Amino acid sequence: MSSDMLNNSGNPKWPMSLSKNRLQTGGWARQQNVAVMPMATGLAGVDMRLEAGAIRELHWHVTAEWAYVISGYTQVTAINPDGQNFLATLGPGDLWYFPPGIPHSLQATNQSVNGTEFLLVFPDGNFNEDDTFLLTDWMAHTPKDILAKNFQTDISAFNQIPGSELYIFPSESPSPDAQPVSDPQGQVPMPFAYSFSEQPLIETSGGSYKIADSTIFNVSTQVAVAEIFVVPGGMRELHWHPTQDEWGFFLEGEARVTLFASSGNAATYNYQAGDVSYVPATYGHYVENIGNTTLHFLEIFNTDRFQDISLSQWLALTPPQLVQAHLSLDDDLIDHLNKTKQVIVGPQAVNA
Numbered sequence: 090m091s092s093d094m095l096n097n098s099g100n101p102k103w104p105m106s107l108s109k110n111r112l113q114t115g116g117w118a119r120q121q122n123v124a125v126m127p128m129a130t131g132l133a134g135v136d137m138r139l140e141a142g143a144i145r146e147l148h149w150h151v152t153a154e155w156a157y158v159i160s161g162y163t164q165v166t167a168i169n170p171d172g173q174n175f176l177a178t179l180g181p182g183d184l185w186y187f188p189p190g191i192p193h194s195l196q197a198t199n200q201s202v203n204g205t206e207f208l209l210v211f212p213d214g215n216f217n218e219d220d221t222f223l224l225t226d227w228m229a230h231t232p233k234d235i236l237a238k239n240f241q242t243d244i245s246a247f248n249q250i251p252g253s254e255l256y257i258f259p260s261e262s263p264s265p266d267a268q269p270v271s272d273p274q275g276q277v278p279m280p281f282a283y284s285f286s287e288q289p290l291i292e293t294s295g296g297s298y299k300i301a302d303s304t305i306f307n308v309s310t311q312v313a314v315a316e317i318f319v320v321p322g323g324m325r326e327l328h329w330h331p332t333q334d335e336w337g338f339f340l341e342g343e344a345r346v347t348l349f350a351s352s353g354n355a356a357t358y359n360y361q362a363g364d365v366s367y368v369p370a371t372y373g374h375y376v377e378n379i380g381n382t383t384l385h386f387l388e389i390f391n392t393d394r395f396q397d398i399s400l401s402q403w404l405a406l407t408p409p410q411l412v413q414a415h416l417s418l419d420d421d422l423i424d425h426l427n428k429t430k431q432v433i434v435g436p437q438a439v440n441a
Contacts, residue, residue: 099127101348102358103365105136105338111218113257115143116197116204121365123214129367131391132336133216135209136363139163139197142262143204146255147224149192152211155312156185157285157387159340161205164263165282167193173277176269182286182316184301186309192224193281199262208338212311212391226254279308285316294435295323296383303393313395317376319344319384322436325376327400330368333390337366340387343380349373360386373400399430 108119122133290297302313405426
């Protein structure tokens, strides 16, 4: 069905494959922000790939940076304002998070011959990857006599620094067992990485899921995630998110999503691997697996706590006579409404 409300806000679907690909020696990056998906005002994303050994150079952002490793292994480094440093190597399914302004780097190890690919998410729909603060860019735009004074050395020491930004560039692979540089201030008190891949899944009748927010990944105060697996024919139940927009990324499989925007407005879209979805806060929706393989996707939010409201649970915890007055449901169905969230429901035969 068409929806004036949805159409006025733009399309809630963007295939990342349509984004301009910034090709570098050593890797590539492509982004989604409000320039290509005007509806997505709360979050933006970057899909980035680094060849084995390649470096996403030392940099920082105005916004926080959250990441999910899609494949391969990535070594990340950072320091905080107190001069405490951090280093970790992360594999598929793991997360990192750097608060706004925290300087960091990303480098692919040679644990995978194909390097690494990861999804970066920023809690600002206007984010532009090209506006990143880069080490080489800053150094190239600082007079060499000032560099010499700052680092207390001879000006000739800076004769070979790059004349422009490197962004992504090839290098030797770091050791996967590397340790942080010895730091008199010690290590950061809250790690910037989380082994999400090791967190157990919660099994349901239609698949499985797990959630990471600041309650377990303490440093991640602006981004929360639910990782969802849905069996063929299964469905992420009818629900909505009370306060935060949902930025979704489909990793595997095929999905159908219907958004309900109130006032008789609803629209249905199909998604596949590599697509970005966006659901504004309070919009009712579901995600159905319409393919023959497991559907795997991420729900990501600009918040410190994951929250959703289940339609089934809401009705189950409302006086039965009130529900029946609204929907004319039979007593048996009302008695079988689930008082706990199902999150993902399994395939169910439908009788005409």
